Amino acid sequence: MNEFENVTAPPPPPTGVAPQEDRTVALIVHLTGIVASFVVPLILWLVNKDNPAKAWLTDQSKEALNFQITVFIAYLVCSVLGVIGIGFLLMPLVWIANLVLCILAGIKANEGVSYRYPFALRLIK
Template identity: 65%
Template sequence: MSEFDNVTAPPPPAAGDAPQDQRTMALLGHLLGIITGPIGALIIWLVSKDDASKGFVVDQSKEALNFQITVFIAIVISWILAFVLIGLLLMPLVGIANLVLCIIAGIKANNGESYRYPFALRLIK
């Protein structure tokens, strides 16, 4: 038996492990990013971060907050690049990616699954 036999990654959380109220709050954290940017996820994270029983909400609101910060940075860079005209192409792409990925994340969170955005700066740990 090698030393790596007992070292495995923790299993992903099974669908439906989180209570319904936490799944709803996580859904809101992801979907509010479409309308409010990072503010909605920030408020949900600040309200829930000290409550140990809301681990799913804290995890998903941090993920949504990190993604919305990444989207904000991408929009700022697109505005700067708009003077070179490439930013005019990037802004709609960033907006569409934000919309699609937030909807996917909201659906996964509502099913009780932890969702990780494919590209996001992990600034809040």
């Protein structure tokens, strides 16, 4: 087994059924990423990370936080590439991807499904 195989694989989602309150909060966490970037997922993750009863909500907050950090890095790269002109073309694509994936994640979270973003860097473990 190679040491890099475990690094790129996302962690398994917590098992069990999430309560409706946690599913609603997870929906809000994913959707606020469209407007407030990583602020709301960071707050929710910090508040609930030590509470084992909120394991599913903590997992979804961490997933949203990782994705919003990835989007922030993509915006920084687009800003740097704006010097040569291509960044201004890529920035709307990053925004549309953020919008679509946050909506999909919110819908899945409201259904109680642990959503994994396809393009997220897993920086927060």
